[in-house]
Amino acid sequence: MASLALVLNTAEQTLMNTQTELATASNNISNANTTGYARQTAVQVENPAISTLHGWMGAGASIKTITQTRDNYLEQQLMNATGSDSQYTSLASQLTSIQATASDSGSNGISQALGNFFDSWSTLAQNPTGTSQQTGVDSAAQNLASSISSTYSQLSQINSQFSGQISDTVDQANTLINQISQLNTDILKSSAVAQPNDLIDQRYAAMDSLAKLIPVSFSTNSNGSVNVDTVQNNSTVNLINGADPPTLITDSSGFSGGQLGGLLTAQSDLAGYMNQFDYFAGTLITEVNKVTTASSLPDVFSGTDASTIAANSGFLSGQSSDTVSSVAQSMSALQDQTVQFTTDPGQPSSTLQQYLGSIQQTIGADTQNANNNQTYYDSLKSELQSQQQSLSGVSIDEELVNIMKYQQIYQAAAKVVQTTSTLMNTVINMVQ
Amino acid sequence: MRITLGMSTDETLLNLNDQQDQINTLSQQISSGKQLNAASDNPYSWSQAMNTTQTLREYNSFLSNVNFATGWGNATESALSQFSTLLTQAKSVAESATSAVGQSQSATFASEAGGILQQAMVLANAQYNGQYIFSGTATDTQPFSMDSTTGDVTYNGNSSAIGVKTSVSGVSGGGTTAVNLAGDAVFGGSTTTAGGSNMLKDIYDLQQALSSGDSAQIGNSFTTLGNDFNQVNNQLTTIGTTMSGLTNQQTALNTMLTNEKGVLSNYQDTDVAAATVKLSTAQTAFQAALQVTTLLDKLNLASIIS
Structure with a gap:
């Protein structure tokens, strides 16, 4: 009798086990597309055997725990790639818009205005006393000055948006740091009962989001909590230490990874380009005014840099045809002269036009570099993601096969219950 | 390797995106005809194309200056050659007058000289294009005026050269061609100044000598006009030299323009044949990827078991 009851118990436990396993499989399928989710497995172990006259008799199986499949090493690699990817994605998108704003193909932009300026002097040389030619020079000078200052002011506008974006990013990062720290505390509490897979998934998703914003490295403690570090000014800074209160980011500078790193790089790149436009405008003003001053004419341009450049008007009025003619000739010759951009250290002397070309080349090269890096880290991230997903992701096929397996086990166990019940009936009827 | 849902969708998306990006870039290159749409496409080529565009602009401006100088030179040449003809006529009038006798005839000669x-x-x-060609840079000022009673000539222009840039200047002010001949250098300056002499005054003097019948003065005028004739012909030679220089420069500039246009096209234009072939390859690959994606979508257990 004892054995028949044991058979019934074992079969009952099997029914319960398969239900848990089915629930786990169903949960896996349900979360197949959930961010941060790692597939779960119901771990089934053999029950302790029972000592009988015939020896140790097995007593079925039970579900010990529900675990999840994660690889911390792989996840750290993936976070690094994610950080670099979002760094270059943000840098490339910033630089692309800067590049478009400062765009100069030679047939539009500042180059064209500069060319028109020289052309207007060249036309004036043909007819030094012509009123329309003099007006042409006046308006070409105005046009050149406004083309430089408007490009510069558009760049300044982009520049002014950086600080807002940077502080937004820091705010987001701090929110995530708080969230991870809170999850650490919750996980510690729940671990006393069982491994809280859902909280671990959430914490991973939050760390992954944090890795998109700033460089992140993490280590898991034996109690299940994590420590999170970042790199600022080339040194490691601890943000979260287990369940201790987190250290928030107060200084937004010195990050070289993640979206924040991308924004900081774009900001400093842009500052460099704006300086170059300043050097260009400053040298243009000096060189052009030098020509008019040599003939005792008033200055063509006022101001000292790209933001202050403005064209004076009427600098030709009342001048003798002789003076105008010689100024016009010297001015047309200026376009071929190499000038020293004294304010730009290390820049070899070049013509004004060539300097504009070198600015474009710098912007283009930086943008191209960011684009290339983005492409590289995109595919690296995708590669690591597939490795991570291969391990932790949910395979629908696998779950379906498992479900079919559980279904068969469930049916078999039910059959055992039915058979045992019949046997018991037989035994009871025997007694009658 | 375990293939999971997240993996296959992520990879499929990335690959499809990549291919679409490639197709987009190629079709943009073909439709715009330009392989450079932003500096980042090829920074070096972009800046070279920029400089070449500006070089082309400068060459075009040289060409316009050469055309201007040629037009001006033609006007000068035709004025001077007509002037030289006039001097020959004046000389022959003087010659006829010395051999002729009688008051009525000298009046005819005088009016001819007038x-x-x-x-x-x-x-x-x-004038050329509304500009006085012989008044130096003061092209809006009529260069010569004559006092009708004294015959004194005043030169109102200056002796400066109108210079236009016709080639790249190596040093400051280089590459400039002087377009004009200043009137005082050709015909002589104001006669009111000390030692002033002027061809127009010479013709006036002849006219005066003819009306007064001063045969000695007519003889003098004959000599002076002969010198004037030589002087004008010398100037014609100068102009001729400048003009042939301009013609050479024009040919050179046209060649350089063609060259630079080729260079520019190399930098920025799409090789349409190559791009089209690449595009059709990319399209085929994209179609295949799409087909595989739909195929894989059906390949799961859920769609087979029921």
Whole structure:
């Protein structure tokens, strides 16, 4: 009798086990597309055997725990790639818009205005006393000055948006740091009962989001909590230490990874380009005014840099045809002269036009570099993601096969219950 | 390797995106005809294309200056050659007058000389495009005026050269061609200044000598006009040299323009044949990827078991 009851118990436990396993499989399928989710497995172990006259008799199986499949090493690699990817994605998108704003193909932009300026002097040389030619020079000078200052002011506008974006990013990062720290505390509490897979998934998703914003490295403690570090000014800074209160980011500078790193790089790149436009405008003003001053004419341009450049008007009025003619000739010759951009250290002397070309080349090269890096880290991230997903992701096929397996086990166990019940009936009827 | 749902969708998306990006870039290159759409496409080529565009602009400006100088030179040449003809006529009038006798005839000669003087004044004040060609840089000022009672000539222009840039200048002010001949250098300056002599005044003097019948003065005028004739012909030679230089420069500039346009096209234009072939390859690959994606979508257990 004892054995028949044991058979019934074992079969009952099997029914319960398969239900848990089915629930786990169903949960896996349900979360197949959930961010941060790692597939779960119901771990089934053999029950302790029972000592009988015939020896140790097995007593079925039970579900010990529900675990999840994660690889911390792989996840750290993936976070690094994610950080670099979002760094270059943000840098490339910033630089692309800067590049478009400062765009100069030679047939539009500042180059064209500069060319028109020289052309207007060249036309004036043909007819030094012509009123329309003099007006042409006046308006070409105005046009050149406004083309430089408007490009510069558009760049300044982009520049002014950086600080807002940077502080937004820091705010987001701090929110995530708080969230991870809170999850650490919750996980510690729940671990006393069982491994809280859902909280671990959430914490991973939050760390992954944090890795998109700033460089992140993490280590898991034996109690299940994590420590999170970042790199600022080339040194490691601890943000979260287990369940201790987190250290928030107060200084937004010195990050070289993640979206924040991308924004900081774009900001400093842009500052460099704006300086170059300043050097260009400053040298243009000096060189052009030098020509008019040599003939005792008033200055063509006022101001000292790209933001202050403005064209004076009427600098030709009342001048003798002789003076105008010689100024016009010297001015047309200026376009071929190499000038020293004294304010730009290390820049070899070049013509004004060539300097504009070198600015474009710098912007283009930086943008191209960011684009290339983005492409590289995109595919690296995708590669690591597939490795991570291969391990932790949910395979629908696998779950379906498992479900079919559980279904068969469930049916078999039910059959055992039915058979045992019949046997018991037989035994009871025997007694009658 | 375990293939999971997240993996296959992520990879499929990335690959499809990549291919679509490639197709997009290629079709943009073909439709715009330009392989450079932003500096980042090829920074070096972009900046070279920029500089080449500006070089082309400068060459075009040189060409316009050469055309201007040629037009100006033609106007100068025709004014001077007509002037030289007038001087020959004046000389022959003087020659005829010395051998002729009688009051009525000398009046005819005088009026003939008067006609020549009038035409000479017109030529000396000739214009090109509304600019006086013989007044130096003061092209809005009529260069020569004559006091009708004394015959004194005043030169109102200056001796400066109108220079236009016709080639790249190596050093400051280089590459400039002087377009004009200043009137005082050709015809002589104001006669009111000390030692002033002027061809127009010479013709006036002849006219005066003819009307007064001063045969000694007519003889003098004959000599002076002969010298004037030589002087004008010398100037014609100068102009001729400048003009042939301009023609050479024009040919050179046209060649350089063609070259630079080729260079520019190399930098920025799409090789349409190559791009089209690449595009059709990319399209085939994209179609295949799409087909595989739909195929894989059906390949799961859920769609087979029921």
